[in-house]
Amino acid sequence: MARELWEGNATIAEAAVRAGLEAFFGYPITPQSEILEHLSHRLPELGRVFLQTESEVASINMVYGAACAGARVMTSSSSPGISLMQEGFSYIACSEVPAVIINVMRGGPGLGNVAPSQGDYFQAVKMAGHGDFHPIVLAPGNLQEAADLTVLAFDLAEKYRTIGMVLADGSLGQMMEPVEMPPMRPVRPPYERPSWALTGAEGRPPNIITSLYLVEEVLEKVNLRLQAKLRQIAANEVRWKEYSTEDAELLLVAFGTVGRVCQTVVREARRAGIRAGLLRPITVWPFPSARIAQLAEQVRGVLVVEMNAGQMLEDVRLAVEGRRPVRFYGRFGGIIPLPDEIMPELEKLDAETR
Amino acid sequence: MQEEIIVSGFGGQGTLFAGQVLAYAAMDAGYHVTWIPSYGPEMRGGKARCTVIISDEEIGSPLIRRPSAAIVMNIPSMEAFEPAVRSGGVLVVNSSLIPQRSERDDIRVLYVPGTELATEMGNVRIANMICLGALVQALGVLPLRTLEEALENHLAERHRKWLPLNKEALQKGAEFAR
Incomplete structure (x- = not known):
C-alpha cells in the first residue's frame, strides 16, 4: 500500500473507518474538529453512522448505548470535552463494553487554548472517571503510529471489553506526514455481534448490561473481576x-x-x-x-x-x-x-x- | 541530510500550500517529511506559517528554532525569520512587499519580487509558487521537476486548471536562483 501525506486528525479518522468503525458520535472542538469533518462525509458515504451531538455528554452516552448494542463505536474530543465525558467513561468501564476514545490534547487547565499539551496524562491514566478503573491508553509519537494505534485501540477495547483511548495532542492533530493506511476491514455483520450484546433476546435468555450493583458484596465481586482484567492487561499489553x-x-x-x-x-x-x-x-x-x-x-x-x-x-x-x-x-x-x-x-x- | 524550511506570510498568500507542495515532493522522492502549521484562532490576513522538515532518517522534533531555509512573504515574517536562518542557509524574500534588505553575509539571500511577477503572470495568488521555485532551486535537495510532479500527482481535481500556471511560476522563481 502506498504512503500518502495525511493530516493527523484525518489520519485517526480514516484509520478508524478502516478498523470497521460503525458509528461515531461527537461534538467539534479545536484542535481535533477535522476528525469530525472527515467522518461527516466518509461514514455516510459508506452507509455508516455519523452524528454530531448537542454536547460531549450526549456523545459519550450515545457511544455507551451503541457499544451495548455491540456496534464498533468511537468518539473524539479535546481536553475540556473529555472532562465532560468522564462520567460516561466510568459507566462504560463498569459495564464492560468496548469503546474507543480519542483525546487530541490542548492547553489547560480550564478552556485554556488550542495549542498542543500533555496536561491530561493524569486524567487519562489515573482517573478517567470515578471508581477503580483504567482505560488502555495509547500515545502515538508520529502519524503512522496514530493510524496503527487507532486500529489497535479498537482491537484491545474489544479483546478486554473496555475503553481504548488514543492520547494525542494538537500538534499531532494538525501536522502532516506520510502514512501507510491500514487495510479496510469489513464492518462486522449484525449476526456476528458479540454474545453479550443487547441485540434483542429472541431465542435466548436476555443479556443484562449495567453499572448499578446495589448489593455491596455483588459490587465488590464486580470490582475484583475488573481488577483481575486490569492485571491481565498490564501483563500482556505494555508497549514502548x-x-x-x-x-x-x-x-x-x-x-x-x-x-x-x-x-x-x-x-x-x-x-x-x-x-x-x-x-x-x-x-x-x-x-x-x-x-x-x-x-x-x-x-x-x-x-x-x-x-x-x-x-x-x-x-x-x-x-x-x-x-x-x-x-x-x-x-x-x-x-x-x-x-x-x-x-x-x-x-x-x-x-x-x- | 536534513533540511528544515519555514514558509511564512499572512493568510491568503498560500504559505501553507507552498509547504505542502514541498512536502509532497519530498515524500515522492522517498524522504521522511513532516509538515506542521502554526495554527490557532487565525483569520485571513493573520499570520500563516508552516515548518517542513525533509530528512533521510526518521524525523525527531517536528519544530525547530533555527531553520536551514525560509521563505518570507511579508514584513513581520522577514523580521521574525531573517535573523533565525542558520549560517550557510537560504532566505527567499518576497521583495514586492518587503522593502528591507538583509545585512547577513553568512546566508544566501534571494530577493524575488513574487507578488509583482505573479500579478504580471495574471494571478497574484501564485507568488507562493514563484518563491518556492527560487527556494528549491537554491537548496538543491530536490530537483524542480519533483515539485511539478507533486502538483500533478496531488493537486485536487478542482484546482487542476491552475497546473500550467503553477509550473510556470515555479520555473520563473527558479530563475532567480540560477
Missing part, C-alpha cells in the same frame, strides 16, 4: 520504543510529541559525547514500569520531559524506586520544548551523576 539504550548512561523518558523531540536530543547528545538513550512509552497505561526499572540499573540518571508540570514523572519515579536520580523538564500552555532547551537539562544530569 527504545532509541540508543543499549549502551546508554543517561535515560530520557518522554511520550508522544515530546518523545519524538527527545529522539533529536539523543542524536545531538551522542554527537556531543553524552551517551543518552530514550524510552518512549507507547502505552502510558499500562506503563512500561518493569523495563524502566531494568534500565535504571544500567544508567546513572533519568530525565523525564513532558508538556505538563510533571505527570508521567510520577510513574517513572515509581518505576525507578529511588535507584537513580530522576529529574524533570516541562513546558506548559501549549509550548513544545525544543532540543536546545532539553540539552542543558541533560548536561546538568550528566554533571550531577558523574
Whole structure:
C-alpha cells in the first residue's frame, strides 16, 4: 500500500473507518474538529453512522448505548470535552463494553487554548472517571503510529471489553506526514455481534448490561473481576520504543510529541559525547514500569520531559524506586520544548551523576 | 541530510500550500517529511506559517528554532525569520512587499519580487509558487521537476486548471536562483 501525506486528525479518522468503525458520535472542538469533518462525509458515504451531538455528554452516552448494542463505536474530543465525558467513561468501564476514545490534547487547565499539551496524562491514566478503573491508553509519537494505534485501540477495547483511548495532542492533530493506511476491514455483520450484546433476546435468555450493583458484596465481586482484567492487561499489553539504550548512561523518558523531540536530543547528545538513550512509552497505561526499572540499573540518571508540570514523572519515579536520580523538564500552555532547551537539562544530569 | 524550511506570510498568500507542495515532493522522492502549521484562532490576513522538515532518517522534533531555509512573504515574517536562518542557509524574500534588505553575509539571500511577477503572470495568488521555485532551486535537495510532479500527482481535481500556471511560476522563481 502506498504512503500518502495525511493530516493527523484525518489520519485517526480514516484509520478508524478502516478498523470497521460503525458509528461515531461527537461534538467539534479545536484542535481535533477535522476528525469530525472527515467522518461527516466518509461514514455516510459508506452507509455508516455519523452524528454530531448537542454536547460531549450526549456523545459519550450515545457511544455507551451503541457499544451495548455491540456496534464498533468511537468518539473524539479535546481536553475540556473529555472532562465532560468522564462520567460516561466510568459507566462504560463498569459495564464492560468496548469503546474507543480519542483525546487530541490542548492547553489547560480550564478552556485554556488550542495549542498542543500533555496536561491530561493524569486524567487519562489515573482517573478517567470515578471508581477503580483504567482505560488502555495509547500515545502515538508520529502519524503512522496514530493510524496503527487507532486500529489497535479498537482491537484491545474489544479483546478486554473496555475503553481504548488514543492520547494525542494538537500538534499531532494538525501536522502532516506520510502514512501507510491500514487495510479496510469489513464492518462486522449484525449476526456476528458479540454474545453479550443487547441485540434483542429472541431465542435466548436476555443479556443484562449495567453499572448499578446495589448489593455491596455483588459490587465488590464486580470490582475484583475488573481488577483481575486490569492485571491481565498490564501483563500482556505494555508497549514502548527504545532509541540508543543499549549502551546508554543517561535515560530520557518522554511520550508522544515530546518523545519524538527527545529522539533529536539523543542524536545531538551522542554527537556531543553524552551517551543518552530514550524510552518512549507507547502505552502510558499500562506503563512500561518493569523495563524502566531494568534500565535504571544500567544508567546513572533519568530525565523525564513532558508538556505538563510533571505527570508521567510520577510513574517513572515509581518505576525507578529511588535507584537513580530522576529529574524533570516541562513546558506548559501549549509550548513544545525544543532540543536546545532539553540539552542543558541533560548536561546538568550528566554533571550531577558523574 | 536534513533540511528544515519555514514558509511564512499572512493568510491568503498560500504559505501553507507552498509547504505542502514541498512536502509532497519530498515524500515522492522517498524522504521522511513532516509538515506542521502554526495554527490557532487565525483569520485571513493573520499570520500563516508552516515548518517542513525533509530528512533521510526518521524525523525527531517536528519544530525547530533555527531553520536551514525560509521563505518570507511579508514584513513581520522577514523580521521574525531573517535573523533565525542558520549560517550557510537560504532566505527567499518576497521583495514586492518587503522593502528591507538583509545585512547577513553568512546566508544566501534571494530577493524575488513574487507578488509583482505573479500579478504580471495574471494571478497574484501564485507568488507562493514563484518563491518556492527560487527556494528549491537554491537548496538543491530536490530537483524542480519533483515539485511539478507533486502538483500533478496531488493537486485536487478542482484546482487542476491552475497546473500550467503553477509550473510556470515555479520555473520563473527558479530563475532567480540560477
